[in-house]
Amino acid sequence: MGQASLRTDELYQGTLARSANIPVLSPAGRAGRAHGARAGLWPRLMSHRGGRLGLIIVLAYVAVAVAAPVLAPHPPGAVNLAGRLTPPAIGTGNLLGTDQLGRDILSRIMHGARVSMLVGLATVSISAAVGVGLGMVAGYYGGALGRVLARFTELLLAFPYLIFVIGAMSVMGPGFWNLVWALSFKGWVEFYRLSRALVMSEKNREYVEAARVLGRSDSVICVREILPNIVSSILVLGTLRMGNMIVMESSLSFLGLGIPPRMPAWGSMINDGRRYMLTSPWVATFPGLALALLVLGMNLLGEGLRDVLDPKMMEG
Amino acid sequence: MRLSRLQVKLIERIAATIPLTLAVALAAFVLMRAIPGDPVDIMMGEGASSSGEEVAALRTQLGLDEPIYRQLSGYLKGLLRGDLGYSIIRSRPVAEMIWEALPATIELAVYAMLFALALGIPVGVVSALKHNTAFDRVSTAVSFVGVSLPAFWLGIVGILVFSMTLGWMPTSGRIPYGLEPRHITGFLTLDALLTGNMPALGSALRHLCLPAVTLGLGVAAVVARVTRSSMLDVLGSDYVLFARAKGVPEPAVTIRHALRNAMIPTVTLVGLQFGSLLGGNMIVETIFGWPGLGRVVVDAIFARDYPVVQASVMVYALTFVMVNLITDLLYTVLDPKIALQ
Numbered sequence: 001m002g003q004a005s006l007r008t009d010e011l012y013q014g015t016l017a018r019s020a021n022i023p024v025l026s027p028a029g030r031a032g033r034a035h036g037a038r039a040g041l042w043p044r045l046m047s048h049r050g051g052r053l054g055l056i057i058v059l060a061y062v063a064v065a066v067a068a069p070v071l072a073p074h075p076p077g078a079v080n081l082a083g084r085l086t087p088p089a090i091g092t093g094n095l096l097g098t099d100q101l102g103r104d105i106l107s108r109i110m111h112g113a114r115v116s117m118l119v120g121l122a123t124v125s126i127s128a129a130v131g132v133g134l135g136m137v138a139g140y141y142g143g144a145l146g147r148v149l150a151r152f153t154e155l156l157l158a159f160p161y162l163i164f165v166i167g168a169m170s171v172m173g174p175g176f177w178n179l180v181w182a183l184s185f186k187g188w189v190e191f192y193r194l195s196r197a198l199v200m201s202e203k204n205r206e207y208v209e210a211a212r213v214l215g216r217s218d219s220v221i222c223v224r225e226i227l228p229n230i231v232s233s234i235l236v237l238g239t240l241r242m243g244n245m246i247v248m249e250s251s252l253s254f255l256g257l258g259i260p261p262r263m264p265a266w267g268s269m270i271n272d273g274r275r276y277m278l279t280s281p282w283v284a285t286f287p288g289l290a291l292a293l294l295v296l297g298m299n300l301l302g303e304g305l306r307d308v309l310d311p312k313m314m315e316g
Numbered sequence: 317m318r319l320s321r322l323q324v325k326l327i328e329r330i331a332a333t334i335p336l337t338l339a340v341a342l343a344a345f346v347l348m349r350a351i352p353g354d355p356v357d358i359m360m361g362e363g364a365s366s367s368g369e370e371v372a373a374l375r376t377q378l379g380l381d382e383p384i385y386r387q388l389s390g391y392l393k394g395l396l397r398g399d400l401g402y403s404i405i406r407s408r409p410v411a412e413m414i415w416e417a418l419p420a421t422i423e424l425a426v427y428a429m430l431f432a433l434a435l436g437i438p439v440g441v442v443s444a445l446k447h448n449t450a451f452d453r454v455s456t457a458v459s460f461v462g463v464s465l466p467a468f469w470l471g472i473v474g475i476l477v478f479s480m481t482l483g484w485m486p487t488s489g490r491i492p493y494g495l496e497p498r499h500i501t502g503f504l505t506l507d508a509l510l511t512g513n514m515p516a517l518g519s520a521l522r523h524l525c526l527p528a529v530t531l532g533l534g535v536a537a538v539v540a541r542v543t544r545s546s547m548l549d550v551l552g553s554d555y556v557l558f559a560r561a562k563g564v565p566e567p568a569v570t571i572r573h574a575l576r577n578a579m580i581p582t583v584t585l586v587g588l589q590f591g592s593l594l595g596g597n598m599i600v601e602t603i604f605g606w607p608g609l610g611r612v613v614v615d616a617i618f619a620r621d622y623p624v625v626q627a628s629v630m631v632y633a634l635t636f637v638m639v640n641l642i643t644d645l646l647y648t649v650l651d652p653k654i655a656l657q
Contacts, residue, residue, distance in 0.1 A: 050460075155339050158633040160595045166617050167347045167625070247466050251599055254468050255614075270469055277476045288469035296464035 044308045051304015057297025065113040072107035076264040079103060085280045097282040099272060105283065108264040109290045115265050116294065119180060119249040120242045126184040128238050131191025136222050138192070139199030146196075153189045161186055165248065169257040179258050183245055194237055198230040232309040239305055243298030250291050266291045326645070333637045340633035341395065344626045345388060348617075356380060357620075378404055391626070401623035405616075410627045413612060418631070419502030420490060421601070421608035425593040427505075427524050428532035429586065436536040437582065440543025441575060444551060455540065462537030471530040471603040478526060485526045488605030491519050527604040531597055535589045542585050547578040587643030594639070595632050 045051045064071060073093060080102030088097040088105075096105040138146040156164075168182035202208060203226065211221045252258030253267025261268060266287040273284025319327075356374050375381045379390070394401055400410040439459070443452040479487040486492075490504055497507040497516040505524070508517035550556060551574050559573045560566075598610030605611075609628055616624035 154336060155343065158336055158340050158636050159343060159629065160632045160636070162598055163613055163617070163625075163629055163632065164347075166598075166614065167344075170617055171347070171350045243464070250466060251468055254599070255602070267468075270472065274472055277472060278480045281476055284469070284472055288466065288473065291469065292461075292465050295466065296461060299460065299464050 041308065045304055048304045048308055050300045051308060054297045054300025054302070054304050057293060058301050061113055061117060061294050061297065064110050065117050068107075068110040068114055072104075072110045074104040074107040076108045076111040077103065077262070078107075085276060085283070087280070088282050088286075096286045097280070099269070099283045100276060100280075105269070105286055108269060109266070109287055111264040112266045112269065112287065113290065113294070115176070115259055115263055116246045116249055116291070119176070119183070119259075120246040120298075122180045123183045123187055123245045123249075124238050124242050126180065127187035127241070128191045128234060130184070131188035131193075132195040132234055134188070135192040135195030136199050136226070139196035140203055140218065140222055140226075142200075149192065153192060156186050156189050159186070161248075162251075165252060166255070166257055169252060174257055174260045176259060176263070179249060179252065183248055187241065187245065190241065191234065191237065195230060195234060198233060199226055202226050202229055232305075236302055236306045236309060239298060239302035243295040243302070246291070246298070247295055329641055329644075333634065333641075336637060337630055337634050338395075341391075341626055341630045344629040345391060345622075348620070348622045348625050349384060349387075391623075400627040403616075403621055403624050405619045405621045405624075410623045413624060414609065414627060414631055416502070417607060417609045417612045419504075420606060421594060421597065421610060423503045423505065424524065424527055424531065424597065424601075424606060424608060425590060427528035428535065428593055429590055431528050431532035432535035432539050432589070433586070435532075436539025437543050439536075440540040440582075441547055441570075441578075443540065443544040444547035444578075445570065447548060452544075456544070459537035459540045462533050463541075465533065467530055467534065468599045468603060470533065471527070471600055474526045474530055475603070486523050490523050490607060491516065495519055527600055527606055530604075531593060531600050535593065538589065539582060539585060543578065543582050546581045547574060550574045550578045583646055584643055587639060587646060591636055591639030591643075594635050 045055065073095075080098065082102065083094070083098055084100055084102040086092065086094050086098040086102070088095060094104050094106070096109065098104055099108070134149060138149050164186055165182045168185065169178060172178035172182065199222075208221060208225055211225045216225070249258055250265070250267035250270070253265040254271045256268070256271065258267055259265035269287040270284045270291075273280070273282075273287070276283050356371055356378070372381070379387065382390075391401065400414070402408065403410050403413060406413065439455050443455045446452050475487055478485045495516050497504060497511050497513040497520075500507045500510055504520040505517060508514070508520055556569060556574055559569050564573070597608070598614050600606070601608045601610035602614060609631065613625060613628040613632075615621075616628065
C-alpha cells in the first residue's frame with residue numbers, strides 16, 4: 001500500500017502537480033464559476049462517462065455501508081465453527097462463503113465497507129480542514145508562519161508515509177481513531193500545499209481587490225470570497241485522496257496495525273485469508289475485490305470531477 | 317572559477333538536504349522512543365521468567381538505561397562520524413545491514429520500473445496513435461483498473477495463481493540458499509551475469525518476476541496514461557503538422573518528432589515513481605519475503621530496534637530528497653524553459 005497509495009499519489013502529483021506545478025483551475029474555467037456555473041456541475045458530471053460510473057460505484061458502496069446492519073444476512077462477528085471455510089454458493093445463506101471461523105464473508109465485507117469509508121471520510125475531512133485552514137493563512141499572509149510551515153511540510157514529506165504511520169500505530173496501538181489521526185498527521189500536507197498555492201494566485205485578483213476596497217476584513221475575504229473559488233480544486237483532491245486513504249487503511253489492517261481485530265476490515269480479512277489461499281481462495285479474494293472496486297470508483301469520480309470542473313486540465 | 321547560476325542552485329539544493337536529513341533522523345529518534353516497550357521488553361517477551369537483574373543488566377549493556385539526552389547525543393555524535401550504530405536485536409552494525417538490504421530493494425525497483433516502461437510506453441503510444449479506437453478505450457479502462465488495484469492484494473493473488481497453482485514461480489525470497497553468485501555488487505542478476513553464472517541468473521529472474529510485476533503494474537498504468545496524453549498533445553502540435561506537410565513518412569513523424577518530445581513528462585514521472593518504488597514497497601517485500609530495506613525497517617519497528625529504524629528512515633529520506641533533486645535536474649535539462657527552483 002505504501003506502494004499502492006503512492007500510485008494514486010503519484011498519479012496525482014506526477015501528472016498534475018509536476019507538469020502543471022499545481023492543480024490550479026485555469027482562469028477560463030474559473031470565470032463566474034463561483035456563482036452561475038456551479039448549477040451545471042451535476043448534469044456535466046452525469047454526462048462524463050467515467051465520472052458517472054465512479055459516482056454510481058461510490059454511491060452503491062455508501063448505500064451498502066449505511067444499510068449494512070439491515071442488508072447483511074448475518075452479524076459480521078457471528079462464529080459458526082461447524083460451517084468454517086464453506087465455499088461460495090447460492091442458496092446456502094453464505095453467498096460468498098465463510099472464513100476460517102465460519103463467519104459470513106459477504107456480511108463482513110458489507111460491514112467492512114463502513115469501516116473503510118468512515119476512515120477515508122474522517123481522514124480526508126480532518127486533513128482538508130487542517131490543510132486548507134493553514135494553507136489559506138499561509139497563502140494570504142505568507143511571512144514567518146509560511147516559512148515555518150514550509151520547513152515542517154518538507155520534513156513530513158521526506159519521512160516515508162508508511163513508515164511514519166506504522167511507527168505511529170505502534171505508539172498508539174490499533175484503533176479506529178488512532179488510525180485516523182496517524183493518517184491525518186501527514187495527510188494534511190497536500191491540502192496545505194494546494195490551498196496555499198491557490199490562495200497565492202487568487203489574492204491578487206480583481207474581486208479580492210474589490211472586496212478589500214469595500215473594507216471587508218481579511219477573514220471575510222478568505223472565507224466568503226476566496227474559499228468558494230478554490231473549493232472545487234480541493235474537492236477533486238479530496239476525492240482522489242479518499243481512495244488512497246482507504247488503501248492505506250487496508251494495508252495497515254493487513255499488517256495488523258490498523259483496525260482492531262474485533263472490527264471487520266478488508267485488510268485484516270485479506271490477511272486472515274492468506275493462510276487458506278490454496279484451499280479456500282475466496283476468503284482473501286472477495287475483500288480484495290471489494291477494496292479494488294471502491295478505489296476504482298473513487299478514482300473515476302475524482303478524475304471525472306476534475307475534468308468537469310476544469311476541462312482544460314484533462315489528463316494533466 | 318565562476319559558478320553558473322545552475323551550479324549555485326545545485327549546491328544550495330544539495331546543502332539543503334543535510335539539515336532535512338538530520339531533522340528526519342531526529343524525528344525518527346523521538347517517534348521510536350515514544351513507542352511503548354523497549355527492545356529488551358520485546359526480546360524477553362511478556363511474562364518471561366528472566367529475573368529483574370538480568371533485564372537490568374541487558375539494558376545497561378545496550379545503553380538503554382542512560383538518560384534520553386545522552387542516548388540522543390551519542391546517536392548524533394555517531395552520525396557525524398558516519399557511524400550508524402549497532403542493531404540491538406541482531407547485534408551487528410546497522411550500516412552493514414542496510415548495505416546488504418539496499419541492493420535487494422534497488423534491484424526490485426529497477427526491474428519493476430523496467431516492466432512498467434516496457435508495458436506502459438508502447439501501450440500509451442499506440443493508444444494515442446489509435447485515439448478513440450477500441451484499443452484506446454480498452455487500454456484506458458485497463459490502466460484505470462491497474463492504478464486502483466491494491467498491491468498487497470495483487471501480490472497474494474499472484475502467488476496463488478502463479479506460484480501455488482501453476483507452480484511457475486517461487487513463492488518468496490531472492491534466490492535459494494547456496495545458489496547465490498559470487499558477491500560483487502549485491503545485485504544478484506548483475507553479479508550472475510558478471511560471473512557467467514547462468515543457473516543463478518535464471519533463478520534470480522524467476523524470483524524477481526512476481527514481485528516486480530506486482531510493484532510495477534500500477535506504475536505501468538500511470539506511465540501509459542501520461543505517455544498517451546502527452547503523445548496526443550504533441551501529435552496535435554504545429555511542428556508535427558509541418559513535418560507531415562513536408563512529406564516526412566509517418567513512422568518517422570511518430571518516432572523522431574512526436575515520441576521524443578512526448579517523453580518529457582514521462583521521464584519526470586519515471587523519476588518520481590522510482591522514488592516511490594524505493595520508498596513504498598514494504599508491503600510487497602513483506603508478502604514476497606524479499607530481504608530488502610522495507611522488510612528490515614518493518615521488522616525493526618516491531619522489534620523496537622531503534623538504531624535500525626533510525627538509520628533506515630534516514631536512508632529513505634535521503635533517497636526521497638535525492639530522487640526529487642535528480643528529477644528536477646532532468647526536467648531542467650529536457651526543458652530549458654523551466655528554471656531550477
